[in-house]
Amino acid sequence: MISIKNANNSIKRTVPTLEPEAIAIRSSVGRILAEDIVADMDLPPFDRSMMDGFAVRAADLAGPHSTLKVVGESAAGRGWHHELSRGEAVRIMTGAPVPKGADAVIRVEDTSENDGSVVIGTVVKRGTSIVKRGSEVRSGRVLLSKGDLITPYNIATIAAFGYAELQVYKRPTISVISTGSEIVTIATTPKQDQIRNSNSVMIASMAAALNAKVEIRPHVMDDIANLKRAVGSASERSDMVVLTGGVSVGKYDLTKDAIIGLGGKIIFDKVRLKPGKPTVFAMLGNACVFGLPGNPVSAAVAFRLFVQAAIMRMQGAGSPLGSGGKALTNAELKAPTERDLYQLSRSEIDTKGRLSISPVQTRGSSDLASMRVADCLAVVPRGTRNQPGDIVDILWL
Ligand code: AMP
Ligand code: MG
Helix, strand or coil: CCCCHHHHHHHHHHHCCEEEEEEEEEHHHCCEEECCCCCCEEEEEEEEECCCEEEECCCHHHCCCEEECCCCCECCCCCCCCCCCCEEEEEEEECCCCCCCEEEEHHHEEEEEEEEEEEEECCCCCCCEECCCCCCEEECCCCEECCCCCCCHHHHHHHHCCCCEEEHHHHCHHHHHHHCCEECCCCCCCCCCCCCCCHHHHHHHHHHHHHEEEEEEECCCHHHHHHHHHHHHHHHHHHHHHHEECCCCCCCCHHHHHHHHHHCHHHHHCEHHHHCCCCCEEEEEEEEEEEEEECCHHHHHHHHHHHHHHHHCCCCCCCCCCCCCEECCCCCEEEECCEEEEEEEEEEEECCCCCEEEECCCCCCHHHHHHHHEEEEECCEEEEEEEECCCEEEECC
């Protein structure tokens, strides 16, 4: 049985990062950058007005009623490219370049214009309502790095510096295979001893949320020949195969036998994790193979810890383990002596404004409905116990 840390280290060592590819910026959200994003110009590229109003020389505004001569107009995209002299003002719009000689912009609300001159009812400091050239971003600065995730919030930065096309890592192709002779399709009404396949769609959705290209392959009964055929062909057509079921020690748990029978190399097959101990990680040809426990909660937790890390590593992510933090626990949490507990939990901000978590009520790792209210995992190291009010590590789901 290996520790979670060592399991993640072997994933790090084993899982290859895919090739970069060039894509259009429009379809880049969710992808991982395979190049640095470097500013090719200053932002703003010129001293820019923050207001509609008048560009002036602050020193010209002596008292509450200064009259200046309006000598021109600077609009966004069509500036006034002369130098402002003493006693002069230029009508200016938001986003327009501030003319040379001007050092402040008076908002239109504080002015009244008539007959070629403007009366200004205020005094201002130099620099008022002007964004200086390069004050936001200096040309040459690295703004995003290789390994960063592209989001709707950082994509404007990528666009502003001319990356109509950019280099990202390829999306891994993933085959999802459910196993188990009791499993029937979602659309079926289960007969005696049967249960519906909730794992495949769950695993496929988790992988798709990480931008993988996912295919749910036909379900496989607990039969070694069929299992080998299914795993073999899936490993040839995809970067990763994720199986559920058949990884424990029962007579019909055949996933590992199938991988070994196909010549695969088992990297680990038991992890100090509750739930999710029998998780298998193997390489078969060029494909990574994960065998997750059939119990839905175990499969979900093992996915979050290991498969997610592998998918993000394939895409070159700088932080493949995803985000976490610390929170106060509202209940006692106790890990077994041999394994770290990753407890499905729900977070909230308590009445004192602190991030706190409560373990979700569960009947065990088969209790899939308990997952529907969870938004994080609380981490309790093996052999330890947390009291209500203690601070624990969490991982966001
Ligand atoms: P196993 O890991 O094959 O021993 O399965 C453990 C438990 O998970 C059993 O109760 C299975 O019925 C259940 N299970 C296995 N596969 C699935 C699946 N695809 N969807 C829902 N439950 C499953
Ligand atoms: Mg089974």
